[in-house]
Amino acid sequence: MSPPVPPREPHMTHSTTRPTRTTVYQYAVIKSQLPDAVIEEMRRAHDCHNALVEIEHRHEQRIADAYAAHPDIASALKRLEDATAAVEAAEKAAAAERQAKRSQKVATETAEAVKAARAHRKEAAARVKELKRRLRNSPEVKPLLREADAQRRAEIKRTYATFTNGGLFWASYNEALSNFQAAVKRVQSDRRDGRPAGLRFRRWDGSGTIAVQLQRASGDRVTIAWSMTRRPAAGTGGGEPERPPVPVTLDGQGDVKTALTVKDTPSGLAYTAEIFNRGTESAHVAWTADLRKALEYADYNGDVTVTGSGGATAIFDAQAGTLHWEGELAGGDPYRSPQVLAAPTGKWRNVARILPASVLGDEERVTVHRGRKRSWDGIIEMRIGSGAYRNPDAYAIDTAEDWLRQEGAALIAERSGSEVVARHARLLLLTLAQQADETRLKGKNYMGTSRAKITKQIGLTAEELDAAAKVLVRLEKVSDLGDRWLLNGVTHQQLVRLPVVIHRPIPEDADVSMLLLTRQRVGATWKAFVSVVANVPAPEPRTEGPLAALHLGWRKLSDGAIRAGVVVGVPTTPGGDPDLKSWLRVHETWAEIVVPDDWQKSWAHYDSLRSIRDRNIEQLRAWLLERFTEHPWLREVLDPEGTLRQWRSPGRFAALALSMYHRPEGSERRVPTPSPDVPGADSQVWEKVARHLEEWRYQDKHLWTWEAHGRRKLVARRKSAYRQIAAWLTHETALVAVDEWSVRDVSRKPRAEDGDDPQMRAARVNRQFASPGLLRQFVRNAAEARGVTVTAPKLTGPAVHHACGGRLDADERVAGIMVWCPSCSRMVDQDVTTARRLAEAAKTSAG
Numbered sequence: 001m002s003p004p005v006p007p008r009e010p011h012m013t014h015s016t017t018r019p020t021r022t023t024v025y026q027y028a029v030i031k032s033q034l035p036d037a038v039i040e041e042m043r044r045a046h047d048c049h050n051a052l053v054e055i056e057h058r059h060e061q062r063i064a065d066a067y068a069a070h071p072d073i074a075s076a077l078k079r080l081e082d083a084t085a086a087v088e089a090a091e092k093a094a095a096a097e098r099q100a101k102r103s104q105k106v107a108t109e110t111a112e113a114v115k116a117a118r119a120h121r122k123e124a125a126a127r128v129k130e131l132k133r134r135l136r137n138s139p140e141v142k143p144l145l146r147e148a149d150a151q152r153r154a155e156i157k158r159t160y161a162t163f164t165n166g167g168l169f170w171a172s173y174n175e176a177l178s179n180f181q182a183a184v185k186r187v188q189s190d191r192r193d194g195r196p197a198g199l200r201f202r203r204w205d206g207s208g209t210i211a212v213q214l215q216r217a218s219g220d221r222v223t224i225a226w227s228m229t230r231r232p233a234a235g236t237g238g239g240e241p242e243r244p245p246v247p248v249t250l251d252g253q254g255d256v257k258t259a260l261t262v263k264d265t266p267s268g269l270a271y272t273a274e275i276f277n278r279g280t281e282s283a284h285v286a287w288t289a290d291l292r293k294a295l296e297y298a299d300y301n302g303d304v305t306v307t308g309s310g311g312a313t314a315i316f317d318a319q320a321g322t323l324h325w326e327g328e329l330a331g332g333d334p335y336r337s338p339q340v341l342a343a344p345t346g347k348w349r350n351v352a353r354i355l356p357a358s359v360l361g362d363e364e365r366v367t368v369h370r371g372r373k374r375s376w377d378g379i380i381e382m383r384i385g386s387g388a389y390r391n392p393d394a395y396a397i398d399t400a401e402d403w404l405r406q407e408g409a410a411l412i413a414e415r416s417g418s419e420v421v422a423r424h425a426r427l428l429l430l431t432l433a434q435q436a437d438e439t440r441l442k443g444k445n446y447m448g449t450s451r452a453k454i455t456k457q458i459g460l461t462a463e464e465l466d467a468a469a470k471v472l473v474r475l476e477k478v479s480d481l482g483d484r485w486l487l488n489g490v491t492h493q494q495l496v497r498l499p500v501v502i503h504r505p506i507p508e509d510a511d512v513s514m515l516l517l518t519r520q521r522v523g524a525t526w527k528a529f530v531s532v533v534a535n536v537p538a539p540e541p542r543t544e545g546p547l548a549a550l551h552l553g554w555r556k557l558s559d560g561a562i563r564a565g566v567v568v569g570v571p572t573t574p575g576g577d578p579d580l581k582s583w584l585r586v587h588e589t590w591a592e593i594v595v596p597d598d599w600q601k602s603w604a605h606y607d608s609l610r611s612i613r614d615r616n617i618e619q620l621r622a623w624l625l626e627r628f629t630e631h632p633w634l635r636e637v638l639d640p641e642g643t644l645r646q647w648r649s650p651g652r653f654a655a656l657a658l659s660m661y662h663r664p665e666g667s668e669r670r671v672p673t674p675s676p677d678v679p680g681a682d683s684q685v686w687e688k689v690a691r692h693l694e695e696w697r698y699q700d701k702h703l704w705t706w707e708a709h710g711r712r713k714l715v716a717r718r719k720s721a722y723r724q725i726a727a728w729l730t731h732e733t734a735l736v737a738v739d740e741w742s743v744r745d746v747s748r749k750p751r752a753e754d755g756d757d758p759q760m761r762a763a764r765v766n767r768q769f770a771s772p773g774l775l776r777q778f779v780r781n782a783a784e785a786r787g788v789t790v791t792a793p794k795l796t797g798p799a800v801h802h803a804c805g806g807r808l809d810a811d812e813r814v815a816g817i818m819v820w821c822p823s824c825s826r827m828v829d830q831d832v833t834t835a836r837r838l839a840e841a842a843k844t845s846a847g
Contacts, residue, residue: 018255018279019538020511021784027380027500029528034519035476037494041384042208042519044168045176051159052180053199059152066144070135076128083121090117164386167492172384175211175516206526209518212352212382214341216513219277219332220309224287224325228298230268243269244293251286255279256329258287268298277329284328292321336512338505349482350495352515353381354532356502378502380530382515385492387445396433396440396490404429408477415471424460424468429477431458432487440490447493448479448486473497500530510534523708524701539787545734546570547846549839550779551831552739552772555817560597563817564770566831567591568839570729583721584728590832593725595718595769602714603769609707613700617650620696627689633680634689650700657693660686722775726782736783737842738776740792793841801828802836 068074090113097106135141156177163173183199190197243262250258255278263270277283291300304314304323312327333347340346341354356378400408404426416422435449455465469485472478479486479495488494498517506512514533519526548569555563568590582596624644628635635642638656647653661670672694675686730736783790799808806823808830813819818827 016255016257016278017250017252017283018257020535021538023510023534023536023785025504025506025532025534027378027502027504027530027532029517029530030377030499030501032519032526032528034498034517034526034528035496037488037492038210038384038496038517039206039519040167041169041172041210041492042206043204044163044166045172045210046202046204046208048159048163048168048173048176049180050201051163052156052177053201055152055155055159056180056184056199058155059148062148062151063145066141066148067132067136069144070131070138070140073128073131073135073141076124076131080121080124080128083117083124087114087117087121090114165388167385167388167390169210169212169383169385169493171213171514172210174213175209205521207518207520209516210382210384211517212384212515214336214348214351214513214515216336216511217333219279219282220329221274221276222306222308222325222327222329224273224275224304224306224314224323225271226304226314226323227265227270227301228268228291228294229301230298244297246271246294247290248273249288249290250275251288252283254281254283254331256283256285260289269294275325275329277331279331280334281331282328283331284326286326287324289323290321291323295321335509337508337510338512339508341512345482351383352512353379354502354506354512355379355381356505378500380498380500380515380532381495382498382517382530383493383495385494387447387491387493389440389446389491390489392440396436396487397430399489400429400433400487403477408475411475412471415474421464421467421471424464425471427458427460428454428465428468428485429472429487432478432485433490436487436490446490448481448484450484454485498528498530506532506534507536510536522712523705525705525709527712539785541789542734542787545732545788547735547737547839547843548729548733549737549835549842550729550739550776551835551838552776553831554766554770554772555831556766557594557817560600561594562600562766562770563592563594563831564772564775565593566829566835567593567729568832568835570733580721580724584725590835592831593722593775599714599717600769602710606707606710606714609703609710613650613703613707616696616700616703617648617653620653620693621645621647623692624689627685631680631682631685633676633678634685637676637678637681638689650704653693654697654700657690657697660690661694718771719774719778722771722778723782725775726778729779730782730786730788733788735789735791735842735846736779737791737793737838738779739772739838740794791842791845793838793845795834795837795841799830799834800837802833802840803828808833 068077090110094106094110094114097110098104136145159177160170160173164170187197187199243264246260246262248258248260250256256275257278258273258275260271260273263272271289273287273289275285275287277285300316300318302316304316306312306314306325309327309329312325314323314325316323334340336348338354338356341348341352342356342359343349360379404412408429409422409426412425413419413422416425431454432449435453436446439446451462451465455462458465460468469478469480473480476496477488479488479493481495486493486495512532512534516531516533517528518531519528521527546569548567551566553563553565557563570591573586582598583594585592585594621644624638628639628644638644660673662673663670672687672690675681675683780790782788799810799813800806801808801821801823804821804823806821808819808821808828813830817829817831819830820826821828
């Protein structure tokens, strides 16, 4: 009797009358300065991620305990534990031998012992895996697994209320949850492939990402459900039963989409199809599912149901083997186009706005970028924080009055330009605070105060209120939500305004679905940017044009450049940036993509800066240890735990340097702190150590920033070149063939006990410089944007010469680019011949 088939994930297929592709438009935040409220929101999102990781760790432990409840699995786990301990002991002995010899090489007996221990552990792990697969449905294990899954779902569900009540905006929570779920899938995939993987907690360093989602209601929706019973003879000889494909066709005007989900049932298959109108206008839709392939394995049960709008039933045609539905679907909300998001009034006005320079007034444009008006500058407004009260016991009116007495009145007068506007701004602020307190005392959620209510209560004109509100918005005391004003600080909710460089306009027919604000550390500085995620109409598939093939690699050329890829089938000469000529070399019938030698030398220069930093740390550590020996009281104060000898992070030394300096009140200069009150303390020694540390910190910060920004610019230069090359490659072609092999799998670093060939070690460095996976992704993106088809044909068998079929020697292929072909008695470029074989395979598969 074969073991029970584990449940499979539901299979889903999509079809649409308006194909779209997702595009991300990234805009830098000017000066990368973010309000404190944004940093707080990022910290909440960071804490949310760590809470989800903690839940996953507990879940993995419960799963392990559930399997260990079975005696057979428990016994196998004990053997695996002993085998793991033996591997650790063997590796520890090998490490000690390498340290004693000061070499990466170990004795043959030691290497064989490590390999034998690992082989034994591998067998024990395979045994555990097999027992888990066979016994997971046993009475001892299955209930515990179900209970663990239920606990995990319940714990994750509770995190939503925990963090939104703590101030996290629901869209940022969804983004954190989505990233967590993607990380869990990556870990599971790596573990299935035998690679070590696990989720880790993240240390808060000030970086992070928050999001806003622009929810758009689609039009009418129809759900069609039916089932089929699998025949007893259907199956695959004890393996997984057949799940035949069900092609779906969708005819109609407008923007209509359908999704078909297939699930396994005890007796067969259950199908659920959803049809919905994503457009803004009503659409007549004809939907047809082709069941002919499915009817070869299963019988239609005649239980089709149609729910939702449309007013029609589904008809099964037994002779044609199809299921058909036809009806009318009403439209939904307007598309989230740039014009809609820039409008002062609109559905998403209080969530996000994208304001390019063309819609900003002269006064606003001057404040965006250092007093200058530039045609590509703009403003993006984003909602952050939930509606939860920051401090339910505090009164907003008291906070507003205190702020006005301390500094607010002077700031308002400075920004207003006239005493009348300043007086109106103070009145508006106090009125909004009073309204916020009244709302809180009534036990309601504070979402702001409407313009109409404020106008009626204050008695000012709309123009006077708008002028006063602009002052408070610039001071970040009030958020303008279109039909109402929100007093910032009462709840976590706030609408932040970010000056950005909108260098690339969003198409008018784009549908924006999400905005992501990301903050990253670059050296000692920060970089922030907004990613606008939009769906744009996909181009028509290109049917006319040549076929091109791209073979990826990272071979070193004689002139020092690294060959990242070889292209055949595109004879045109590229234009664009003159710098591209150093990255793309076009020959008569083929071209090669290279990483120039000067780029590598620049990278090596930044490696040298890192080496200087490392040497400086070593010298600083030695100098401090000498001072500790001369003055023991210094060790008691600066290194009470005696761990400074093991410090490796520059950040620990920088924190020590900062702790020895302070800025006296009323002074703009930082000076050493007074010497500590301990026996034997000497103020001159203390000041000397403080100044030495500060000099090192200043120099290290300079080198760190130089290195980080330099590497960032080099990576950007490579990305720009690869994007231009991808555009050149897909400009006229209709079909592009690329390698599909995993770059990560072929470039994994071997263990020290297994030995590391110097040539392979150098090849890994070249692979990092060439970044072939990045080049392949840019080619796919460019092809999608132009309607070009991308295929990944598999080349089976040994490497051969494309022209004559002669087999190429494997050792020669490792040694160099040019390989001797014994059949035609000439040297051939193995990368070029592989690219031509890719082109031939793609041409054959395309017919």
